[in-house]
Amino acid sequence: MSTPCYVVGGGIIGLLSALELAQAGEDVVIIDRQPVGQEASWAGGGILSPLYPWRYPEAVHPLARWSQDIYPELAESLRRETGIDSEWTRSGLLILDAEDSRVGVDWCRSHGLNAELVDPEQLSRLEPGLRNGSGMAVSLADVAQIRNPQLIKALVQRLRSLGVGFREGLAVTGFRRTDGSLRGIVTESGVLPANRCLIAAGPWSAALLETVGLDLPLRPVKGQMLLLKGESAPVSHILIRGARYVIPRRDGRILVGSTQEEVGFDKSATAEARDLLFSAACEMVPELGNWQIERHWAGLRPGSPDGIPYIGRHPEIVGLYVNTGHFRNGIVLAPASARLAADLMLGRSALLDLGQFSLVRM
Ligand SMILES: Cc1cc2nc3c(=O)[nH]c(=O)nc-3n(C[C@H](O)[C@H](O)[C@H](O)COP(=O)(O)OP(=O)(O)OC[C@H]3O[C@@H](n4cnc5c(N)ncnc54)[C@H](O)[C@@H]3O)c2cc1C
CATH class of the missing domain: 3.30.9.10 (D-Amino Acid Oxidase, subunit A, domain 2)
Structure with a gap:
């Protein structure tokens, strides 16, 4: 029986990753322990640029550029499809x-x-x-800005219209694996059979990854x-x-x-x-x-220690992926990060070299 592709965490990173996956025809379910979009993705300022771009490592820059280029189109398509204006403004x-x-x-x-x-x-x-x-x-x-709470509302509405499932109020506590492959997502109310899951749970991702033996400095x-x-x-x-x-x-x-x-x-x-x-x-x-x-x-x-996000696969568990660690720039970096995560999960050729975002980079 085929199981949905799960995304744990409904912040900007999880929501945009879900959009990429759903638009590629995947059956997607977002799990969040509370109503989605209530954490940093709501709280942030919505500046669509790193604050002092030249003070960041080179790896951040192509993610920012790609996302900055796509934001006007993203905001406009969401406005057309949902009637919600996320107020992209240069x-x-x-x-x-x-x-x-x-x-x-x-x-x-x-x-x-x-x-x-x-x-x-x-x-x-x-x-x-x-x-x-x-x-x-x-x-x-x-440099532009976006009203991130509006962007989240528009994304949620768009995702619902694409048939993406929302399991809000359900906390994930761990994962089941057999022979090195993901078999299930452990939640407070039981185990969901799963063979693909993206962890996009913001700073809480570290605790989830610890349950599967990965110590991410987040x-x-x-x-x-x-x-x-x-x-x-x-x-x-x-x-x-x-x-x-x-x-x-x-x-x-x-x-x-x-x-x-x-x-x-x-x-x-x-x-x-x-x-x-x-x-x-x-x-x-x-x-x-x-x-x-x-x-x-x-x-x-x-x-994350250097502001470079972690976008990659778990080194030992097939089917388990991560998209987090965007630090001060999660809103501006989200579209490119989501595209990259989907490229990886769907086996497409990647938008950018994934090595620099690997979970086990030096
Ligand atoms: C004050 C402030 C200002 C900022 N300003 C900007 C800015 O101007 N521009 C910019 O680009 N970035 C900005 N940022 C950074 C940006 O907001 C973050 O990098 C980004 O929102 C992170 O998104 P996320 O989806 O990874 O995490 P979050 O928004 O934190 O979402 C994580 C989600 O995971 C869920 N979750 C956690 N644990 C579990 C679990 N065990 N089971 C199920 N669900 C779980 C949470 O409930 C939450 O909904 C700012 C941040 C702050 C705090």
Whole structure:
């Protein structure tokens, strides 16, 4: 009897992987221990670029480029098919006061990105709402954003229309194997017969992999965010200074991020981070001092040591695959990662060299 192809985890990585598999004609079921799309994939900022692209390992770049190219088409096709607009918007990104601005611009240009070094005068013409006294900035005019909670809603609706199954509220606890091949997925309420399964459970993937003898160096990295509400948005670009950023959304609100905290699976939003983020935003854009904090939350990034995701097969269990470890860039990297995971599972020729994403890479 044929069994479905299972995806464990309904974040952006699991949902897009399921879409790739379903569009290739596979019978797909997503299992999540809670309603899908409630974790980092909901909590994230939706910037469709690594924050300082030149500071990442080379392997991240082709994943980002491929995904950036496909995002407008993906958002538009989901809008057409579901009526849900995920608000893909080319806001442009201004990176303020980076000490390696010149290196950054050179790197970006050599990687085919549209990058300019902008002096303080040009900067205040581009963004009059910025605090006076900013130094040189890097402008990446093609960088876009997406409203990730909307993207998730659209994906879920699209997947349902393709007949993908959802088993929400069901936690996976392990796997059964016989003679080196996957035979079942162990859940809280029994074993599901299975011979193909993709683990896309964010930072919780590490615990699942431990049950099958694989020690992946994956850790949760907490990030806190604020949503600000005010009169009319004083900026139109995404702005980054140091580790903090400001994202002007289409609905006039502003997102402020983010912290990077190594506190295990603790997802609490703290007063300390709220104050830090708010003052960093006001430091960049003084007018935000008159805005209200409408919401404050935290999410857990699936942190890999180098920011390079793990996309590959389990080294010993035929039929068991992994797609996780996207750290700060899971939203931007998701389309390419999903395509790669599906290439691997379906035996298609792969979009990119899979070796660099292997679970057992050195
Ligand atoms: C504050 C913040 C800001 C960010 N900003 C950006 C940004 O601007 N741009 C960008 O590209 N990225 C950003 N990121 C990173 C991005 O959000 C993540 O890399 C990405 O969402 C990870 O997606 P995922 O599907 O792997 O994991 P998740 O979204 O965590 O999904 C994992 C799913 O697995 C399920 N699950 C876990 N364990 C089990 C189990 N045992 N059984 C069944 N189901 C299970 C969970 O319930 C969850 O639904 C940000 C992250 C944070 C926290």
